[in-house]
Amino acid sequence: xxxxxxNPGVRQRLxxxxxxxxxxxxxxxGYTPVEPVRDYRAEITADVSDWPYNTVHDALVxxxxxxxxPHLQAPxxxxxxxxxxxxxxLQKLEEVRDG
Amino acid sequence: MDKNQLQAESRAESLPADAERRENGTDMxxxxxxxxxxxxxxxxxxxxxxxxxxxxxxxxxxxxxxxxYNPGDAIAEVVPDLWQVIEHxxxxxxxxxxxxxxxxxxxxxxxxxxxxxxxxMSWHQDSTNSRDTRIDRLLGLFYPTDITxxxxxxxxxxxxxxxxAPTDRMATYTNIRGQVPMVLKAxxxxxxxxxxxxxxxANRTPVKxxxxxxxxRRVRDNKAPTWNHxxxxxxxxxxxxxxxxxxxxxxxxxxxxxxxxxDHYKERQIRWKCWNNLLGVADAADA
Numbered sequence: 049x050x051x052x053x054x055n056p057g058v059r060q061r062l063x064x065x066x067x068x069x070x071x072x073x074x075x076x077x078g079y080t081p082v083e084p085v086r087d088y089r090a091e092i093t094a095d096v097s098d099w100p101y102n103t104v105h106d107a108l109v110x111x112x113x114x115x116x117x118p119h120l121q122a123p124x125x126x127x128x129x130x131x132x133x134x135x136x137x138l139q140k141l142e143e144v145r146d147g
Numbered sequence: 148m149d150k151n152q153l154q155a156e157s158r159a160e161s162l163p164a165d166a167e168r169r170e171n172g173t174d175m176x177x178x179x180x181x182x183x184x185x186x187x188x189x190x191x192x193x194x195x196x197x198x199x200x201x202x203x204x205x206x207x208x209x210x211x212x213x214x215x216y217n218p219g220d221a222i223a224e225v226v227p228d229l230w231q232v233i234e235h236x237x238x239x240x241x242x243x244x245x246x247x248x249x250x251x252x253x254x255x256x257x258x259x260x261x262x263x264x265x266x267x268m269s270w271h272q273d274s275t276n277s278r279d280t281r282i283d284r285l286l287g288l289f290y291p292t293d294i295t296x297x298x299x300x301x302x303x304x305x306x307x308x309x310x311x312a313p314t315d316r317m318a319t320y321t322n323i324r325g326q327v328p329m330v331l332k333a334x335x336x337x338x339x340x341x342x343x344x345x346x347x348x349a350n351r352t353p354v355k356x357x358x359x360x361x362x363x364r365r366v367r368d369n370k371a372p373t374w375n376h377x378x379x380x381x382x383x384x385x386x387x388x389x390x391x392x393x394x395x396x397x398x399x400x401x402x403x404x405x406x407x408x409x410d411h412y413k414e415r416q417i418r419w420k421c422w423n424n425l426l427g428v429a430d431a432a433d434a
Binding site for chain 1: 300
């Protein structure tokens, strides 16, 4: 792992998108960006500004790549509820600097 | 702490004074309506703005500001004005509506002091998820000061109380569409389903944010409704595709965070089962 801002290089930006259905065209219910910079923390906020993407497809158009597709929920029991939405994990490999 | 622990703790530590205080001067004039009940079933929370005596909120907040240790379960002994909160007629009536007239004020309570300039708290539940279709345990969250978005408010996700989602499964979520920050007036008491997803935002101010958490539980199943119930409330046509805001349609079609169709169908079944259980219908079946 690079140890200072003097060593920028390409890093992996991550985006956790929780979509309404397993389709990339469905609306996003959860949005968590993870920036590969020192001391960065994704956090819950009281004021939620508009997200840049409404769907996973919007993110694909913007150059994000899916690195994990959602595991389908409730494959047998169609009565139980578990997590909110279907999790897509996306990445962008870009040159990023700390601070 | 799991449910059994909580029950054991309650048996061991509930103060006898709890029951005495509740029985003295009971005023149940603020029982919830059918609409408020179904909104709780759908959303998992209910807010009460209490008309406390003038100066009481400020006095409690001042005492909390001055505390240099956390008394844990003894917070109501250290700040005895808190008894006026859980004995307020609106609080007692809401609890009786949701948990039955002989609900228990459990011995566990906690002062959550969000210190100045501290970070957020991730989504979590306070214990394992009971994953049932009932309303048996409630959290009561009391805020003696105004809470602004910058003060690190509690944030909840409406409708998540019936999900089998252990806290670790929530770790990759931050903001969720439809989440509700508890940005409130001083003297607000928030009742939430025990399993409702909740967290806090960061406190970006130089002041402490106070919240006192209480815990309540049902002690027996309902044999009849314990709220202000109209027996004919559900005898109305279902407004398929409509937006009529009556209890039947809120219960059937409410979708506070816009989940997908499969989840929504499952939620609907759970809600009707919960409603029937509250009505006291023996062996409540799926609707």
